[in-house]
Amino acid sequence: MTAFMRPVLLNSCAMAATEEEARYRIDVPIKGRQGARVVALDEVANGILRRVARQGWNAARFLELASRGAAAVVLRDLDGVLSSLGEQLETADVVVMIATADGDEHAASAIGAACTARGIMTAGLILDAGGGVGGAGTALRPHARVLMVTSDENDVSEVLLALRA
Amino acid sequence: MLKPEINELLTRTGPGTPMGAMFRQYWIPAMLAEELPENDSPPVRLKLLSERLIAFRDSEGRYGLIDEFCAHRGASLWFGRNEQSGLRCAYHGWKYDVTGQCVEVPSEPDNNNFCANVKLTAYPLVRIGDVLWTYLGDPAKQPPLPEFEFALVPPEQTYTSKRWQESNWLQAFEGGIDSSHVTFLHSGGLKSDPLFKGAKGNEYNMNDLKPFFEVAEADGGLFVGARRNAEDGQYYWRITPWVMPCFTMVPPRGDHPMHGHFWIPIDDHNCWAYSFDYHPVRALTEAERQAMKDGHGVHSANIPGTYRPQANKDNDYLMDREAQRAGETYSGIKGIAMQDASLQESMGPIVDRSKERLVSADTGIIKARQRLRKAVLALRDEGVVPPGVDPAHHRVRSAAVVLPRESSFIEACQDALTASPGVPQSTV
Numbered sequence: 243m244t245a246f247m248r249p250v251l252l253n254s255c256a257m258a259a260t261e262e263e264a265r266y267r268i269d270v271p272i273k274g275r276q277g278a279r280v281v282a283l284d285e286v287a288n289g290i291l292r293r294v295a296r297q298g299w300n301a302a303r304f305l306e307l308a309s310r311g312a313a314a315v316v317l318r319d320l321d322g323v324l325s326s327l328g329e330q331l332e333t334a335d336v337v338v339m340i341a342t343a344d345g346d347e348h349a350a351s352a353i354g355a356a357c358t359a360r361g362i363m364t365a366g367l368i369l370d371a372g373g374g375v376g377g378a379g380t381a382l383r384p385h386a387r388v389l390m391v392t393s394d395e396n397d398v399s400e401v402l403l404a405l406r407a
Numbered sequence: 408m409l410k411p412e413i414n415e416l417l418t419r420t421g422p423g424t425p426m427g428a429m430f431r432q433y434w435i436p437a438m439l440a441e442e443l444p445e446n447d448s449p450p451v452r453l454k455l456l457s458e459r460l461i462a463f464r465d466s467e468g469r470y471g472l473i474d475e476f477c478a479h480r481g482a483s484l485w486f487g488r489n490e491q492s493g494l495r496c497a498y499h500g501w502k503y504d505v506t507g508q509c510v511e512v513p514s515e516p517d518n519n520n521f522c523a524n525v526k527l528t529a530y531p532l533v534r535i536g537d538v539l540w541t542y543l544g545d546p547a548k549q550p551p552l553p554e555f556e557f558a559l560v561p562p563e564q565t566y567t568s569k570r571w572q573e574s575n576w577l578q579a580f581e582g583g584i585d586s587s588h589v590t591f592l593h594s595g596g597l598k599s600d601p602l603f604k605g606a607k608g609n610e611y612n613m614n615d616l617k618p619f620f621e622v623a624e625a626d627g628g629l630f631v632g633a634r635r636n637a638e639d640g641q642y643y644w645r646i647t648p649w650v651m652p653c654f655t656m657v658p659p660r661g662d663h664p665m666h667g668h669f670w671i672p673i674d675d676h677n678c679w680a681y682s683f684d685y686h687p688v689r690a691l692t693e694a695e696r697q698a699m700k701d702g703h704g705v706h707s708a709n710i711p712g713t714y715r716p717q718a719n720k721d722n723d724y725l726m727d728r729e730a731q732r733a734g735e736t737y738s739g740i741k742g743i744a745m746q747d748a749s750l751q752e753s754m755g756p757i758v759d760r761s762k763e764r765l766v767s768a769d770t771g772i773i774k775a776r777q778r779l780r781k782a783v784l785a786l787r788d789e790g791v792v793p794p795g796v797d798p799a800h801h802r803v804r805s806a807a808v809v810l811p812r813e814s815s816f817i818e819a820c821q822d823a824l825t826a827s828p829g830v831p832q833s834t835v
Contacts, residue, residue: 264755365767380813388770390622404408404765404773
């Protein structure tokens with residue numbers, strides 16, 4: 243026992259770990275996330291994006307690629323308004339990319355690299371219908387802090403819900 | 408975050424609850440074999456999934472797991488006499504066999520058949536490896552016995568311990584697939600723990616404190632991969648399998664034994680953390696086995712004669728601020744197991760997940776919760792057998808490998824993630 247070890251205190255935090263004590267935790271409403279960007283990287287992902295977007299979200303923006311393989315990534319929101327990647331990332335705090343094996347590898351790399359440069363949290367969800375993750379997975383891997391390979395498109399909603407998007 | 412109703416759904420495991428019904432689809436660890444060391448040894452009280460039970464081993468070596476309370480007037484059979492192939496209540500001498508059947512009511516005439524109509528609830532209790540397993544579900548739907556590798560290797564190759572954790576099972580389990588905490592909470596152990604130190608993989612761990620994660624579905628649950636940079640532009644991958652509902656394995660380090668856990672609900676506020684170590688192809692050394700008994704690695708040093716850790720919430724887990732300040736431990740708590748338990752218990756008996764602020768690195772946990780919820784509802788609403796019941800789902804391993812950057816771990820490691828008798832683990 244070192245000099246810094248202390249005898250048990252009746253008010254120590256460990257003693258608060260009862261159901262009764264847990265009632266006294268400070269209860270402050272948590273504001274939803276304001277800077278979530280959800281980007282689809284191919285046509286199938288666009289369909290998922292539109293379905294997910296219909297659910298109620300805090301301030302998430304749902305974006306598609308205006309064109310595949312473009313040198314500069316241009317994004318289009320669900321109202322058809324175009325914007326540059328840089329514009330969208332200005333106020334972003336998390337970017338969730340959705341792709342299938344057909345996902346635009348160039349866009350995945352460009353978005354991932356831009357997020358890395360800006361210190362923005364990233365996640366990639368690749369919908370695998372049994373044919374593997376294709377080039378999108380390889381492109382996303384170096385940049386997405388988390389890559390989820392899934393057969394269930396509901397995972398997109400689950401991740402966005404957990405992130406309070 | 409998790410909606411309160413989903414949190415309730417996943418954390419309550421008592422009789423009549425949806426998650427309780429799901430747990431009752433599986434063979435689960437009930438106790439260690441050492442708790443019933445010989446025929447007619449003292450009976451053991453245990454609570455599982457909020458059911459109070461008594462376990463005993465009769466004169467013929469048969470295991471019994473039955474309702475704790477005598478059918479006569481409700482006295483605990485823990486006081487009973489384990490003798491002559493049955494457990495006799497100490498109050499009035501009623502005697503039960505391992506099936507829960509009352510075989511003797513001494514107060515009644517010898518030729519009276521009253522006891523034939525008295526039977527306590529009973530569950531199967533089967534020894535596989537160092538663990539006694541039980542199935543608390545519908546006997547008509549009892550699945551084949553479990554086939555986890557740690558329980559099937561020869562006795563000299565495996566060791567299992569358990570400890571009481573004062574929290575709901577789900578927050579304990581979530582720690583088992585939460586790879587991002589290892590870099591911080593357990594950082595001291597890689598250098599000093601005899602069951603971890605010396606592995607090449609430890610250098611990758613210490614040199615890259617910001618791992619990337621990849622989550623992939625498996626038939627029985629998930630694989631969660633954590634990757635760090637390695638030399639020559641390669642990635643060092645640590646891959647954790649989860650088999651539903653609550654089996655996890657830690658990726659191996661060098662030639663050290665492999666280890667993992669089961670998180671078994673005692674009730675809604677307590678769980679058993681079963682911790683195992685095994686080596687697929689060699690006997691554990693005496694030094695390794697002693698280190699495990701001493702509470703190193705994933706094991707805990709327990710109060711002698713009990714399964715309560717010596718470091719527990721009543722003594723602030725023997726918090727050592729000097730060791731924390733000096734960097735010997737990150738949290739001031741000694742040992743991997745209690746580092747986890749102390750923080751998980753500090754959340755409260757059932758953490759309020761509606762107040763969480765999750766980040767993308769928590770995706771493994773997000774996905775696991777989603778799989779649990781889907782399986783619970785599919786069972787409840789459609790009678791669908793959940794993943795992880797089939798013994799084929801049990802034949803998994805963790806792995807630690809170095810792969811080219813372009814490789815997908817799930818495609819490159821299919822063999823490494825499959826338990827194969829006599830085949831060494833894939834480790835760095």
